[in-house]
Amino acid sequence: xxxxxxxxxxxxxxxxxxxxxxxxxxxxxxxxxxxxxxxxxxxxxxxxxxxxxxxxxxxxxxxxxxxxxxxxxxxxxxxxxxxxxxxxxxxxxxxxxxxxxxxxxxxxxxxxxxxxxxxxxxxxxxxxxxxxxxxxxxxxxxxxxxxxxxxxxxxxxxxxxxxxxxxxxxxxxxxxxxxxxxxxxxxxxxxxxxxxxxxxxxxxxxxxxxxxxxxxxxxxxxxxxxxxxxxxxxxxxxxxxxxxxxxxxxxxxxxxxxxxxxxxxxxxxxxxxxxxxxxxxxxxxxxxxxxxxxxxxxxxxxxxxxxxxxxxxxxxxxxxxxxxxxxxxxxxxxxxxxxxxxxxxxxxxxxxxxxxxxxxxxxxxxxxxxxxxxxxxxxxxxxxxxxxxxxxx
Amino acid sequence: xxxxxxxxxxxxxxxxxxxxxxxxxxxxxxxxxxxxxxxxxxxxxxxxxxxxxxxxxxxxxxxxxxxxxxxxxxxxxxxxxxxxxxxxxxxxxxxxxxxxxxxxxxxxxxxxxxxxxxxxxxxxxxxxxxxxxxxxxxxxxxxxxxxxxxxxxxxxxxxxxxxxxxxxxxxxxxxxxxxxxxxxxxxxxxxxxxxxxxxxxxxxxxxxxxxxxxxxxxxxxxxxxxxxxxxxxxxxxxxxxxxxxxxxxxxxxxxxxxxxxxxxxxxxxxxxxxxxxxxxxxxxxxxxxxxxxxxxxxxxxxxxxxxxxxxxxxxxxxxxxxxxxxxxxxxxxxxxxxxxxxxxxxxxxxxxxxxxxxxxxxxxxxxxxxxxxxxxxxxxxxxxxxxxxxxxx
Numbered sequence: 001x002x003x004x005x006x007x008x009x010x011x012x013x014x015x016x017x018x019x020x021x022x023x024x025x026x027x028x029x030x031x032x033x034x035x036x037x038x039x040x041x042x043x044x045x046x047x048x049x050x051x052x053x054x055x056x057x058x059x060x061x062x063x064x065x066x067x068x069x070x071x072x073x074x075x076x077x078x079x080x081x082x083x084x085x086x087x088x089x090x091x092x093x094x095x096x097x098x099x100x101x102x103x104x105x106x107x108x109x110x111x112x113x114x115x116x117x118x119x120x121x122x123x124x125x126x127x128x129x130x131x132x133x134x135x136x137x138x139x140x141x142x143x144x145x146x147x148x149x150x151x152x153x154x155x156x157x158x159x160x161x162x163x164x165x166x167x168x169x170x171x172x173x174x175x176x177x178x179x180x181x182x183x184x185x186x187x188x189x190x191x192x193x194x195x196x197x198x199x200x201x202x203x204x205x206x207x208x209x210x211x212x213x214x215x216x217x218x219x220x221x222x223x224x225x226x227x228x229x230x231x232x233x234x235x236x237x238x239x240x241x242x243x244x245x246x247x248x249x250x251x252x253x254x255x256x257x258x259x260x261x262x263x264x265x266x267x268x269x270x271x272x273x274x275x276x277x278x279x280x281x282x283x284x285x286x287x288x289x290x291x292x293x294x295x296x297x298x299x300x301x302x303x304x305x306x307x308x309x310x311x312x313x314x315x316x317x318x319x320x321x322x323x324x325x326x327x328x329x330x331x332x333x334x335x336x337x338x339x340x341x342x343x344x345x346x347x348x349x350x351x352x353x354x355x356x357x358x359x360x361x362x363x364x365x366x367x368x369x370x371x372x373x374x375x376x377x378x379x380x381x382x383x384x385x386x387x388x389x390x391x392x393x
Numbered sequence: 394x395x396x397x398x399x400x401x402x403x404x405x406x407x408x409x410x411x412x413x414x415x416x417x418x419x420x421x422x423x424x425x426x427x428x429x430x431x432x433x434x435x436x437x438x439x440x441x442x443x444x445x446x447x448x449x450x451x452x453x454x455x456x457x458x459x460x461x462x463x464x465x466x467x468x469x470x471x472x473x474x475x476x477x478x479x480x481x482x483x484x485x486x487x488x489x490x491x492x493x494x495x496x497x498x499x500x501x502x503x504x505x506x507x508x509x510x511x512x513x514x515x516x517x518x519x520x521x522x523x524x525x526x527x528x529x530x531x532x533x534x535x536x537x538x539x540x541x542x543x544x545x546x547x548x549x550x551x552x553x554x555x556x557x558x559x560x561x562x563x564x565x566x567x568x569x570x571x572x573x574x575x576x577x578x579x580x581x582x583x584x585x586x587x588x589x590x591x592x593x594x595x596x597x598x599x600x601x602x603x604x605x606x607x608x609x610x611x612x613x614x615x616x617x618x619x620x621x622x623x624x625x626x627x628x629x630x631x632x633x634x635x636x637x638x639x640x641x642x643x644x645x646x647x648x649x650x651x652x653x654x655x656x657x658x659x660x661x662x663x664x665x666x667x668x669x670x671x672x673x674x675x676x677x678x679x680x681x682x683x684x685x686x687x688x689x690x691x692x693x694x695x696x697x698x699x700x701x702x703x704x705x706x707x708x709x710x711x712x713x714x715x716x717x718x719x720x721x722x723x724x725x726x727x728x729x730x731x732x733x734x735x736x737x738x739x740x741x742x743x744x745x746x747x748x749x750x751x752x753x754x755x756x757x758x759x760x761x762x763x764x765x766x767x768x769x770x771x772x773x774x775x776x777x778x779x780x781x782x783x784x785x786x
Contacts, residue, residue, distance in 0.1 A: 041715065045722035070715040074691065084712055298467065319477055322434065322463040329438035329725055 080140020473533025680766025
């Protein structure tokens with residue numbers, strides 16, 4: 001018997017936002033929540049107790065990476081991911097599907113599953129819906145996802161339909177296999193349908209009616225404009241059962257969290273907060289800032305006044321600026337902790353606003369303050385990355 | 394008035410080893426001691442509280458790097474290195490001399506000082522004995538070193554003599570300048586003399602008789618065989634005053650610490666423990682091991698049984714092996730902490746053995762157990778580095 005449970009604590013009458021509580025074998029999660037990503041059984045440069053101190057309630061790990069290295073059987077022999085990596089809170093693992101599609105010509109799809117070449121050593125591996133359930137059983141994560149097919153962006157309506165139907169068949173097989181494995185694990189379904197409103201609605205209904213205990217929305221944030229992503233959710237959320245938690249796969253940024261909550265999403269995961277931190281982009285209420293910028297060189301205060309993260313509580317922005325410019329490893333940790341704490345504080349504020357009935361005002365104020373400033377920084381960053389790419393090419 | 398003080402707590406009657414206590418404005422140091430190196434105002438990948446937990450009593454920072462970035466005036470405006478980097482224990486800064494010599498053709502020497510090009514942006518800078526004192530006053534470190542000239546290895550007796558005499562003249566100028574600056578700082582002298590026994594003895598006498606409060610032995614560990622380095626110390630130590638602490642600059646490894654103590658050295662600093670850790674080399678009583686090795690892949694216990702470091706107390710060797718193979722940033726931290734703790738535990742054991750009168754036995758047992766195993770690992774590592782170099786070339 002799974003000890004998984006989801007209750008809704010409050011709902012916003014004007015939007016689809018809701019606050020909930022998820023019970024898992026490794027603890028309770030209050031939603032909306034952001035899940036830091038620990039791809040290789042480590043959230044890059046951050047130790048488990050630092051995640052805990054930053055308010056992390058659940059983290060995500062990647063099945064694809066872990067099955068290749070160190071291998072799920074090894075992790076199983078250590079009592080699962082929790083004890084292997086010493087994170088004792090809830091863990092969600094994805095299915096590896098998304099990563100396998102990203103391999104492009106290195107994989108081959110058939111009805112049974114997918115054969116692919118490891119990005120590490122080129123060795124051949126096969127994933128089937130059943131095998132993914134077995135691997136995730138060995139990983140021992142609290143919430144597991146089934147193998148799905150993520151259609152490319154853009155793709156034809158025909159391709160989109162084919163990928164969706166294929167995914168649905170695989171998800172039924174995952175449900176059957178899961179029954180034979182670890183009862184304490186919780187299987188979420190994945191909604192697909194690419195960028196076809198009818199398919200999205202259909203997938204939400206089909207997967208929403210299967211006996212999954214939660215629903216992940218896949219195939220979004222794959223290169224499309226943000227408006228298109230939000231547009232798709234408007235066809236998904238109304239077709240989902242109210243009583244199951246909803247996870248927006250691979251999203252997002254602070255603004256994504258704020259907008260996604262209003263579109264009915266409860267759980268978010270993304271490497272973005274830690275990845276942009278490593279490149280010098282740090283979150284503040286007044287938008288994303290570049291910590292390497294000259295304005296921080298002599299800044300005596302913290303990165304953000306009033307921030308309660310470890311970094312801001314212990315170090316001046318000038319010291320963080322110095323470490324970032326010198327490309328010191330301690331910077332990657334301090335920047336990542338700051339952004340993770342920002343995301344988790346934001347999730348808590350969103351939850352409070354839903355409970356207090358002020359979510360729409362909170363959302364509008366946050367976006368009005370955050371987005372204009374961030375856009376400028378992102379523009380500059382894009383330019384820099386483009387230059388770096390051009391230099392390499 | 395400097396609050397610096399050095400007392401000898403115990404001496405080994407059969408060797409030159411002694412245990413002592415150094416008082417500084419930022420705390421007490423018990424010798425023999427290893428000083429982790431924080432080149433750019435951070436011990437790579439390790440936070441100050443982690444250094445403290447690993448038993449660090451004093452750290453070293455590099456004047457050359459900090460004068461270029463972020464600049465000593467900036468650090469001064471933050472109240473000095475201690476508050477800038479949030480390490481509140483004692484700090485020793487070197488003089489920048491060694492780094493400037495390493496720049497090769499990028500520097501030009503004259504009697505007044507040395508002009509060099511920054512390795513960061515190619516800008517021109519001048520260091521004189523006086524300027525170095527001013528920079529170190531701005532850094533605010535507890536123990537400061539004067540500008541010296543490190544002769545290359547090998548070099549002619551004539552070159553060696555010229556560099557030594559030049560260094561002696563510069564050190565006199567440093568003493569004069571230091572008097573005008575911060576009284577709470579302590580200036581050590583630097584003994585040079587390259588690999589000429591007579592020059593080493595002469596330099597020890599000359600510098601030992603100047604009013605320095607401690608003595609650093611420079612110009613060693615610059616590429617010579619270890620035996621040659623130890624041979625030089627046999628001409629230095631007997632010519633030094635007994636009542637001043639002795640610092641072996643830029644040395645060393647675990648075995649260097651054990652041997653150096655017997656040759657009268659009290660303080661050691663080196664990037665080696667953290668640098669080899671980043672490459673996968675971890676210290677154990679049974680020699681240096683390569684954590685990426687297959688034997689650790691499934692190792693359920695810690696890196697070293699009985700080790701009291703944070704890493705060994707929290708993580709299996711298998712997890713550390715996984716992080717190291719995956720080149721995850723958390724590995725660099727965990728490996729560095731392990732080696733730093735090893736060095737500091739070893740320093741404590743050396744101190745205890747001197748106080749208990751068992752140093753010679755401790756030394757012999759340690760070396761008999763540590764060196765044969767390490768030599769095998771180092772050999773393999775050298776091969777790998779050579780391969781990597783050949784590939785790049």
